[in-house]
Amino acid sequence: MELLWISFMRAQVIKMLHLLVVVALLSPVGGESRKVRILDSFEYSAISCRAHSGSITEFGGVGDGKTSNTKAFHDAINQLSRYASDGGAQLYVPAGKWLTGSFNVISHFTLYLHKDAVILASQDMTEWPALKPLPSYGRGRDAPAGRFTSLIFGTNLTDVIITGDNGTIDGQGAFWWQQFHKKKLKYTRPYLIELMFSDNIQISNLTLLNSPSWNVHPVYSSTILIQGITIIAPLTSPNTDGINPDSCTNTRIEDCYIVSGDDCVAVKSGWDEYGIQFGMPTKQLIIRRLTCISPYSATIALGSEMSGGIQDVRAEDITAIHTESGVRIKTARGRGGYVKDIYVKGMKLHTMKWVFWMTGNYGSHADNHYDPNALPVIQGINYRDIVAENVSMAARLEGISGDPFTGICISNTTIGMAAKAKKVPWTCADIAGITSGVTPRPCDLLPDQGPQKITACNFPTEKLPIDLVEFKKCTYQMNYM
Numbered sequence: 001m002e003l004l005w006i007s008f009m010r011a012q013v014i015k016m017l018h019l020l021v022v023v024a025l026l027s028p029v030g031g032e033s034r035k036v037r038i039l040d041s042f043e044y045s046a047i048s049c050r051a052h053s054g055s056i057t058e059f060g061g062v063g064d065g066k067t068s069n070t071k072a073f074h075d076a077i078n079q080l081s082r083y084a085s086d087g088g089a090q091l092y093v094p095a096g097k098w099l100t101g102s103f104n105v106i107s108h109f110t111l112y113l114h115k116d117a118v119i120l121a122s123q124d125m126t127e128w129p130a131l132k133p134l135p136s137y138g139r140g141r142d143a144p145a146g147r148f149t150s151l152i153f154g155t156n157l158t159d160v161i162i163t164g165d166n167g168t169i170d171g172q173g174a175f176w177w178q179q180f181h182k183k184k185l186k187y188t189r190p191y192l193i194e195l196m197f198s199d200n201i202q203i204s205n206l207t208l209l210n211s212p213s214w215n216v217h218p219v220y221s222s223t224i225l226i227q228g229i230t231i232i233a234p235l236t237s238p239n240t241d242g243i244n245p246d247s248c249t250n251t252r253i254e255d256c257y258i259v260s261g262d263d264c265v266a267v268k269s270g271w272d273e274y275g276i277q278f279g280m281p282t283k284q285l286i287i288r289r290l291t292c293i294s295p296y297s298a299t300i301a302l303g304s305e306m307s308g309g310i311q312d313v314r315a316e317d318i319t320a321i322h323t324e325s326g327v328r329i330k331t332a333r334g335r336g337g338y339v340k341d342i343y344v345k346g347m348k349l350h351t352m353k354w355v356f357w358m359t360g361n362y363g364s365h366a367d368n369h370y371d372p373n374a375l376p377v378i379q380g381i382n383y384r385d386i387v388a389e390n391v392s393m394a395a396r397l398e399g400i401s402g403d404p405f406t407g408i409c410i411s412n413t414t415i416g417m418a419a420k421a422k423k424v425p426w427t428c429a430d431i432a433g434i435t436s437g438v439t440p441r442p443c444d445l446l447p448d449q450g451p452q453k454i455t456a457c458n459f460p461t462e463k464l465p466i467d468l469v470e471f472k473k474c475t476y477q478m479n480y481m
């Protein structure tokens with residue numbers, strides 16, 4: 001028996017009984033297994049607990065940072081898949097450095113990283129199979145052909161958890177950034193985590209380092225909890241967006257700390273004619289308690305790929321220290337789609353170019369087949385309770401001529417200008433809306449309604465379904481070597 005099969009029971013089982021079960025299972029097995037004697041009990045919060053658990057070491061995993069574990073991850077997940085309809089399974093990654101190429105997760109599955117576990121992304125391109133471009137994008141972003149499968153990938157799944165005691169996933173991105181800058185890539189760079197056509201997803205309590213490109217990409221998915229994620233990449237690394245909900249419904253992003261070379265959160269829904277045709281919006285998105293550092297990008301970006309529509313985004317309690325802008329809307333003629341019912345409440349911003357930035361001529365098209373008459377609708381954009389310091393320009397709001405951005409509301413906002421601020425703090429064109437209690441004095445297209453309207457900008461009070469999802473306490477008994 002090469003593989004050590006330990007089918008762990010759940011918390012409820014008495015520890016003593018459990019110990020006996022494990023020892024009984026282990027005793028008939030040969031040499032190596034005798035080392036496996038230490039029992040460890042640990043606990044964490046998750047949307048579902050699993051009836052079975054195994055460690056990557058039981059499937060040939062070697063955590064030396066050099067040996068490829070691609071096969072071990074594939075074998076482990078393949079074996080654990082037999083429990084999908086029998087209470088689900090957890091794959092435990094202990095302390096160590098686990099080099100691997102991309103691997104696929106499955107339904108009713110938890111990947112759990114010990115606090116000193118590091119999953120290291122392989123730099124051997126043969127360990128990254130290619131996928132077709134996303135249907136809502138029509139082409140890859142780095143190259144027109146396919147895209148490298150993300151390090152941790154899943155499609156058409158339900159009930160998937162990727163979590164840990166703040167364990168690490170290190171994309172070793174420098175290699176990919178170099179290939180990108182040298183224009184040597186045949187396919188679009190991989191992301192760290194991508195789940196497609198899936199629901200009931202939890203991604204929590206992890207540290208993600210140096211992604212080759214985007215970090216977390218839920219796409220065509222729903223009921224998604226992303227919590228307690230630390231994302232770190234060099235400030236100049238290309239396209240290292242933090243979290244990109246893309247054509248997703250009912251998503252909650254909370255307590256994340258992101259330092260990166262691109263937008264900390266980038267909300268998307270497909271690109272030009274491909275996104276219009278696919279027609280899948282991102283809606284019912286909550287972003288709370290986000291801290292962002294990204295000097296050349298936005299704290300929260302809506303677009304530029306927004307052709308399936310973006311609606312009902314609620315951002316609250318946002319802190320940004322040295323970013324280019326706060327909440328930025330990026331779109332263009334040819335995008336079609338919409339960005340509407342956007343609510344932002346409570347931002348503390350320090351050192352940035354523009355607090356408010358809307359761009360109607362972002363350009364950057366998938367190809368030349370976009371329809372220039374496909375105009376985006378930008379409507380109902382609400383910002384309130386904002387304090388910003390050391391800002392170069394309060395706002396740069398540029399709609400599309402003949403297609404103004406309307407229903408903009410900004411209230412209770414105090415912007416402290418930098419010593420070297422621009423002389424005119426607001427530039428506005430092709431927009432319409434109101435303000436109240438905003439300093440410095442806004443542009444004429446956003447007339448001041450007087451201080452009594454200071455709470456004028458809406459922020460919905462009724463909860464979204466994702467707010468009702470609750471965590472359970474899961475307890476596991478685990479042996480390790």
Ligand SMILES: *[C@@H]1O[C@H](CO)[C@@H](O)[C@H](O)[C@H]1NC(C)=O
Binds near residue numbers: 163204205
């Ligand atoms: C994340 O970790 C914190 C403590 O570090 C814990 O309170 C919380 O329950 C964890 N949440 C999830 C969803 O893993």
Ligand SMILES: *[C@@H]1O[C@H](CO)[C@@H](O)[C@H](O)[C@H]1NC(C)=O
Binds near residue numbers: 197
């Ligand atoms: C995944 O789901 C999508 C949408 O329902 C479907 O079009 C696609 O064929 C499915 N793919 C697989 C591999 O089952």
Ligand SMILES: *[C@@H]1O[C@H](CO)[C@@H](O)[C@H](O)[C@H]1NC(C)=O
Binds near residue numbers: 166206207230
């Ligand atoms: C997780 O680890 C990162 C990187 O070491 C650290 O910055 C962060 O504070 C840790 N988060 C928690 C909740 O311990």
Ligand SMILES: *[C@@H]1O[C@H](CO)[C@@H](O)[C@H](O)[C@H]1NC(C)=O
Binds near residue numbers: 454
């Ligand atoms: C204005 O915003 C501040 C936070 O910046 C908040 O404490 C205060 O309650 C807000 N005022 C009103 C009237 O909502």
Ligand SMILES: *[C@@H]1O[C@H](CO)[C@@H](O)[C@H](O)[C@H]1NC(C)=O
Binds near residue numbers: 351352390392418
């Ligand atoms: C203010 O912003 C400028 C960049 O515009 C930066 O160089 C400077 O360090 C910031 N000052 C403070 C006090 O953060």
